[in-house]
Amino acid sequence: MPKLDKYKGIIFDLDGTLVNSMVAHAHAWEQTCQKFGIPYDKEWLDQLGGMPSRKVTQEILKRYDLTLDAQQITSDKIANFEAIEHKGDVIPETYALLQQQYLLKKIGIGTGAQAKHARAILKTTDIPSMIRTIVTSDDVENHKPNPDTFLKVASQLELEPSDCVVFEDTIIGQHAATSAGMDCYMVENGQITKFVPANGLEVGSGPEI
Numbered sequence: 001m002p003k004l005d006k007y008k009g010i011i012f013d014l015d016g017t018l019v020n021s022m023v024a025h026a027h028a029w030e031q032t033c034q035k036f037g038i039p040y041d042k043e044w045l046d047q048l049g050g051m052p053s054r055k056v057t058q059e060i061l062k063r064y065d066l067t068l069d070a071q072q073i074t075s076d077k078i079a080n081f082e083a084i085e086h087k088g089d090v091i092p093e094t095y096a097l098l099q100q101q102y103l104l105k106k107i108g109i110g111t112g113a114q115a116k117h118a119r120a121i122l123k124t125t126d127i128p129s130m131i132r133t134i135v136t137s138d139d140v141e142n143h144k145p146n147p148d149t150f151l152k153v154a155s156q157l158e159l160e161p162s163d164c165v166v167f168e169d170t171i172i173g174q175h176a177a178t179s180a181g182m183d184c185y186m187v188e189n190g191q192i193t194k195f196v197p198a199n200g201l202e203v204g205s206g207p208e209i
Contacts, residue, residue: 001097002185002192008163010101011153011177012131014111014118016049016169017187018095021088021121025049028080029056035076036068049170050112050144052137053077078117087121091190094167095127102130108153109134110166110176112144132157145172147180154180162198 004010016022026042033040038060048056057074060066081087098107108131111118115136122128133156140148154164166177169187174196177184184196 001100002195004101004105004165007105007165007183009106009108009154009157009159009165011108011110011150011164011166011182012094012098013050013166013168013170013173014109014113014121017167018091018098018109018127019088019121019125020091020190022046022049022169024081024084024087027084028077031080032073032077036073038066038068038073039064047170048172050168050172050176052112052114052143053081055143081117082120086124090125090127091187093190093192094187097167097192098127098130106157106159107131108157110149110153111135112137112149114138145175145179147176150176150180150182154182167192
């Protein structure tokens with residue numbers, strides 16, 4: 001487990017960090033890609049985790065030089081995601097960390113999901129009872145990899161960015177944390193792995209307890 005003594009607040013991403021909902025997102029995108037005849041590259045799409053669906057659509061159209069209706073694609077993906085009843089289980093390692101820390105530190109969530117989707121993911125868990133705030137894609141103009149999401153969480157927690165540490169599962173999210181001036185732990189395949197300090201100059205194993 002990472003050593004967190006120096007921080008006053010912890011900010012978690014949601015999809016792929018606290019809840020294994022990336023599987024549901026991937027399935028929804030696969031259905032949409034099949035419907036519109038778009039190549040489906042799961043590994044590439046996973047790296048866009050943290051972006052709202054409408055921005056992922058823009059990246060898809062740009063990558064494949066397509067002239068399809070962006071709104072239709074986005075709406076179809078969202079409908080597919082909403083139709084999935086069980087959107088994912090909690091990720092044991094980060095969930096255990098949340099349980100261990102929520103009485104000790106201020107906890108927030110910064111996600112690229114829409115508010116209604118974040119609520120749908122969280123409603124089958126007790127995570128809401130352990131966090132003080134959540135910032136979704138509806139709450140900021142500039143999404144990850146911009147720092148706005150995490151800066152807004154820190155502001156709502158009444159903390160300086162340097163007093164917060166982020167847990168993220170994508171490079172886009174890690175860049176957002178670094179841009180916000182926050183240390184970051186990466187979550188890969190459900191495991192807390194490398195530590196990226198706020199200056200972004202070093203990447204290695206984080207300090208252990």
